[in-house]
Every structure is written in C-alpha cells, then in structure tokens.
Amino acid sequence: MIIKKVKPKKYLGQHFLNDKIIAEQIVNSINIDNFNELIEIGPGMGVLTEFLLKKNIKTSYVEIDKEAVDYLIEHFPNISDKLISADFLKIDIETDFNGKLGIIGNFPYNISSQILFKVYHHKDKVNELVGMFQKEVADRVVSKPGNKVYGILSVLLQAYYNIETLLILEPENFTPPPKVKSSVIRLVRNNKVKIDCDEKLFFRIIKLSFNQRRKVIRNSLKSMVDTDSLNSEFLRKRPEQLSVDEFIKLTNQVSEII
Numbered sequence: 001m002i003i004k005k006v007k008p009k010k011y012l013g014q015h016f017l018n019d020k021i022i023a024e025q026i027v028n029s030i031n032i033d034n035f036n037e038l039i040e041i042g043p044g045m046g047v048l049t050e051f052l053l054k055k056n057i058k059t060s061y062v063e064i065d066k067e068a069v070d071y072l073i074e075h076f077p078n079i080s081d082k083l084i085s086a087d088f089l090k091i092d093i094e095t096d097f098n099g100k101l102g103i104i105g106n107f108p109y110n111i112s113s114q115i116l117f118k119v120y121h122h123k124d125k126v127n128e129l130v131g132m133f134q135k136e137v138a139d140r141v142v143s144k145p146g147n148k149v150y151g152i153l154s155v156l157l158q159a160y161y162n163i164e165t166l167l168i169l170e171p172e173n174f175t176p177p178p179k180v181k182s183s184v185i186r187l188v189r190n191n192k193v194k195i196d197c198d199e200k201l202f203f204r205i206i207k208l209s210f211n212q213r214r215k216v217i218r219n220s221l222k223s224m225v226d227t228d229s230l231n232s233e234f235l236r237k238r239p240e241q242l243s244v245d246e247f248i249k250l251t252n253q254v255s256e257i258i
Contacts, residue, residue, distance in 0.1 A: 006045050006068045008176055013110030014065070015174040015182075017047045017132070022173060026130060026184055027051040027104070029166055034128040034188065036099030041088045041115065041131075042108055044068050046076055052104070053079070060097070062088045089114055093122055101125050106132040109178065113137060116153055119187070123160045129187040130166070138165060138183035150240045152210045156203065159195050159244045161187040197251040205251055209239035217242075217250070225254050 008014040017023055027048055030038070038059040043049045045068065052059055053076070062084045063069050069085045084091070089111060093101065103126060107115055112133045119126050133141075136149075142163050143150040157163060167184040171177035195202065205221065212220045218227045218235035227235060234242060234250045242250065 006065065006071050009065060012065055013108035014044065015109065015176060015178045016044050017106050017173060018175045019173050020047065022167065022169065023047045024051045025167065026132070027055070029186060030102055030104055030130050031128060031188070032057055034100070035102035037097055038102040038104060039097070041103060041105035043072060044106070046072055048104065048106065049076055049079065060084055062086060062091065089118060093125060100127040102127060103129040104131065109134050113153065116141065116157065120156045120160070123189065127189045130184065132182055132184050134178070135168060135181040135183045138185045141185060145241060145243045148240065151213070152206055155206050155244055155247055157187060160190060160192055162190050163187050195248055197248045198255050201255055202247065202251045205254060206247060213239050221254070225258050229257055230254065
C-alpha cells in the first residue's frame with residue numbers, strides 16, 4: 001500500500017512543518033563539527049530528513065508513530081537501517097550512541113520540555129541541539145533573569161549551553177496549524193565540564209525555588225534548610241531575579257550548613 005501522507009495525531013502533539021525553505025534553513029543551522037552523530041527526533045514525513053540526507057552526517061531517526069515509520073521507509077528507503085521506531089524519552093542515549101551527539105527535530109509539542117530535561121541530564125553527551133518548540137517553551141529556555149518566563153529550564157540549560165533563537169514561525173507554516181507561534185532555538189555546549197557546586201543540590205534548590213516562584217527564596221527553601229542560619233542576600237529575592245552564577249553561589253551557601 002502506498003502511503004501518500006501521514007495523518008497528524010493530536011495525542012502525539014504532531015504539527016508537520018510544511019515549508020521546505022524553512023526546513024533547509026533549520027538543517028543548515030547545525031554545526032557538524034560539534035558532534036559525531038546526529039539524532040532526528042520525530043521525522044514525521046521527512047521534511048528535515050530530505051535535507052539531512054544531503055549532508056555527510058551519521059544520522060539516526062527516532063519516530064514513535066508507526067504510520068510515519070512506514071511512510072519514511074517507503075519514501076526514504078536508504079534510512080531504514082537507521083530508523084528507530086521508539087519513544088525518544090525511553091531511549092538510553094548513553095549506551096545506544098557513541099561519541100558526542102547532536103539533536104535536531106520539529107519536536108512533538110506535548111513532550112518538548114521533557115526532551116530538554118533529558119538533554120540536560122545527558123549534557124556530557126549532547127553537544128548541540130537545534131529544535132522547533134512552541135514559542136512559549138522556547139522563550140523560557142532563552143530568557144534572562146528578571147523576565148517572568150525565566151524558570152527552571154532557563155537556569156539548568158544556560159548553566160551548560162549557549163542558547164539562541166534562530167527563527168520564529170507562524171501557525172500557517174504547519175499542518176495542522178497550531179494555535180500558537182513556534183520558535184527554532186539552538187543550544188551549543190559551553191566549556192564548563194562541571195559547575196562549581198553540588199549539582200544535585202543545585203537542581204533541588206532551583207526546583208524548590210521556581211515551584212513557588214511568587215515567594216521569596218527564603219520561604220521556598222524552608223523545607224530543606226534552616227533559613228534563619230543562612231546568611232545570604234539571595235534569600236530576599238524571588239527566583240526569577242537570580243542568574244545562573246547566583247544560583248551556584250546560593251547552592252554553595254546552602255551546602256555549608258546542611
């Protein structure tokens with residue numbers, strides 16, 4: 001049976017990019033010197049895949065939609081041995097892939113934040129990411145301190161990656177058109193092998209702080225530390241006011257008394 005197109009599935013958060021000029025721009029924005037192997041997440045009907053195949057990059061394609069897998073095998077038979085029919089969130093990228101990784105994709109909107117958290121947890125493996133997100137999610141990732149959308153992902157990812165917005169796209173660039181704008185962002189690993197603090201504590205402090213973002217940090221951290229014995233100027237601030245470096249300093253201050 002010839003599959004003419006893949007029906008976008010709402011439960012998978014699928015919105016297929018329909019502009020080949022934009023697709024080529026996205027593919028051309030990756031720096032192949034930054035990684036040994038590339039993963040395309042959610043290739044769908046291959047709008048990015050078509051241009052990736054023109055580049056000399058070792059690439060794996062991860063697609064959860066069985067209909068899309070059949071379409072890709074039919075229309076791009078030369079990728080069949082590198083096509084992984086699976087949920088990217090369940091793949092063990094530490095053992096399944098060698099060397100440094102790049103990631104690219106028009107990411108399913110319903111798991112885009114989870115993809116970014118996975119990238120953070122595998123930051124020593126993932127050197128670069130170029131991805132399409134809902135603009136709201138992308139804005140959080142690139143946001144600087146003092147902005148109301150600055151949050152957990154902003155701090156965690158900016159600690160280890162240089163991040164920039166490449167493109168902002170309108171709903172009509174997709175099929176079906178989403179109700180919101182979309183953004184393409186790029187994350188490139190910085191030169192920090194490790195941040196200068198206990199990373200697990202860093203993560204915990206950031207999560208506690210932003211889970212109660214309307215409160216000053218003193219109130220947010222009471223469940224983990226005696227804030228009365230913590231002499232820190234950061235306690236009087238709200239979490240969106242602290243930079244990555246200030247969260248690192250706060251982590252070290254907390255570490256001294258717990």
